[in-house]
Amino acid sequence: MGLEILAGRIVAPALGSSVYVWGSVIGVFLTALSVGYYLGGKRAATHASRESLSAILLAGVGFTALLIVAGEPLLGFFAGLPIPARYAAIPPIIVLFGPMTVLLGLLSPFAAELSQAQSSGESAGRVFALGTVGSIVGTFGATFVLIPFLSVLQAELVFGGILLAGAFRVAPAEPRAVAQVGLAACVLLAAALVGVYGVPTPANVVHEESTRYSELRVVDDDGVRTMFLDGVPQSAMYTDEREGYVFGYSAYAHIPLLMTEDVDRVLFVGGGGFSGPKRFLEEYPNVTVDVVELDPAVVDAAYTYFDVPRDHPRLSVHTMDGRRFLKETTHTYDLIVLDAFRKDRVPFHLTTREFMALTSSKMDDDGVLFANVIAARSGQGSAFYRAEVKTLGRVYPHVYAFPTSNTNALQNIELVATKGEPYTEAELQRANEERDIGLDLTRQIRRYQRGESIPTDDVPVLTDDHAPVDRLLDEGSGQRYVITGYNGTTDRARLGPRAVSAASVV
Structure with a gap:
């Protein structure tokens, strides 16, 4: 055994x-x-x-x-x-x-x-x-x-x-x-x-270890440091003079700041290399950030190799399951960022209607949920994404989707769910022009889709009792995965159950 x-x-x-x-x-x-x-x-x-x-x-x-x-x-x-x-x-x-x-x-x-x-x-x-x-x-x-x-x-x-x-x-x-x-x-x-x-370790491998949950590797390549878990890239940062996000989808996590007036406390479920939490701490001096990461070794690697401050007064790191944390915390949040999904491994208990109801109960009245999923926009490979849209719609009155690529290949698709008033694309663009949130999101907002426009009749609502996540993900196995950089260019990698051991993002 x-x-x-x-x-x-x-x-x-x-x-x-x-x-x-x-x-x-x-x-x-x-x-x-x-x-x-x-x-x-x-x-x-x-x-x-x-x-x-x-x-x-x-x-x-x-x-x-x-x-x-x-x-x-x-x-x-x-x-x-x-x-x-x-x-x-x-x-x-x-x-x-x-x-x-x-x-x-x-x-x-x-x-x-x-x-x-x-x-x-x-x-x-x-x-x-x-x-x-x-x-x-x-x-x-x-x-x-x-x-x-x-x-x-x-x-x-x-x-x-x-x-x-x-x-x-x-x-x-x-x-x-x-x-x-x-x-x-x-x-x-x-x-x-x-x-x-x-078998010598490649010179660009900065760190590797077997954690209690995955094979972790930190790789330097052409001025970019990337964290891989079981061969799949999770987080990246620049090690040269460049600034900003390496992975373009990370910028979409700032769209919720255009939908709610006063953001004081943010929760990231899934830490990785802490790209998002670090940027929020740098850009928004009044924001307190909580990060929940299941794997202590990932947190240690983030501290050691990704410049995460160990004693930042506005950063709290919790090494535990995200759902358990939400059940136990007494805090309420203005924004919850759900970034614990991978293409081939999605913790089903973080996808269900019951979990989404839990996130809603831990938010302020104008709170926003942001979820990063990997799927195709339609057709083969889109079933999990569309099921998640349907599930969110059972809890939140307004659901939006922001695909990150014009192709129909597997890609990061950002889901946003709100409890407050609905927003049109024009209203988001106007808020982007009027508010200073540290990033220009004009291009990202153009990806705007309303949840009602996404066909969901052939996919289930995910529940604790029935969440066939592996079956829904399986239809995308082996498909091309398009990673979009912050500047909108793309790098294509064949990821999935047969994950690559390295990837680059431009």
């Missing part, structure tokens, strides 16, 4: 971590274990011995070494195959984890055959009880110890070391068996050295 949880983390940078990926992991592991149990049951009576148990465990060590050395290249190979994204995770999981899991499935029937219990029933019960306890330890250990505190390589070495120790424990006390264990230890050590030194 611990290996199963680690498998989900290993494949996430290349294939995402949608429900389809996790379903593929669980399905492949259960299938492989069943095959191992069946084969082990047929062979246990004639092949079960201490030598065979040791050999199975040592073979597991060998597969662990192979996973360390060849796992990333194999994932890259499979990610490039023309397989429908819903099923794309199945082949690499079979190749990387199937044989090892079949082998581990042999252990239980072999161990039951060798058990000294007085009856076969008692023997099987004892072995499977111990196996279940091991699964419990592996699940909790991987979830709360290995993944939060170790890199993927280190976690793989821990699993390899456990298998090696098990082989040493059951191996007969004879020179040949000891030599086999020693050879396996050398193979595992060699794989570890290849994992550490064999």
